[in-house]
Amino acid sequence: xxxxxxxxxxxxxxxxxxxxxxxxxxxxxxxxxxxxxxxxxxxxxxxxxxxxxxxxxxxxxxxxxxxxxxxxxxxxxxxxxxxxxxxxxxxxxxxxxxxxxxxxxxxxxxxxxxxxxxxxxxxxx
Numbered sequence: 001x002x003x004x005x006x007x008x009x010x011x012x013x014x015x016x017x018x019x020x021x022x023x024x025x026x027x028x029x030x031x032x033x034x035x036x037x038x039x040x041x042x043x044x045x046x047x048x049x050x051x052x053x054x055x056x057x058x059x060x061x062x063x064x065x066x067x068x069x070x071x072x073x074x075x076x077x078x079x080x081x082x083x084x085x086x087x088x089x090x091x092x093x094x095x096x097x098x099x100x101x102x103x104x105x106x107x108x109x110x111x112x113x114x115x116x117x118x119x120x121x122x123x124x125x
Contacts, residue, residue, distance in 0.1 A: 017082035020122040
């Protein structure tokens, strides 16, 4: 596994739009294509075993809005952020969200998903 400094060096050397995001958490999709991320509540199995009797779900859910859900569904481990942006522009022109500054918005969204450890990048695997 790559360390913090090696990951940082790799990320600084690559244009953000050339990164290939890879999903690392489970998720659910409802009938309206809205996404809920299933984030593990406990990173250590011991804590899960302690709270298991309290009827807590092992995951908490993070709901994505329409734009976030569209981007999430396009993350397949093969497309770059740039390709995801083009796909959004080409296929969602009639959607309910604005396409203004879409590259920056998608990059910011994916950066946040990386910071929260919901995704990683193929370049870091």
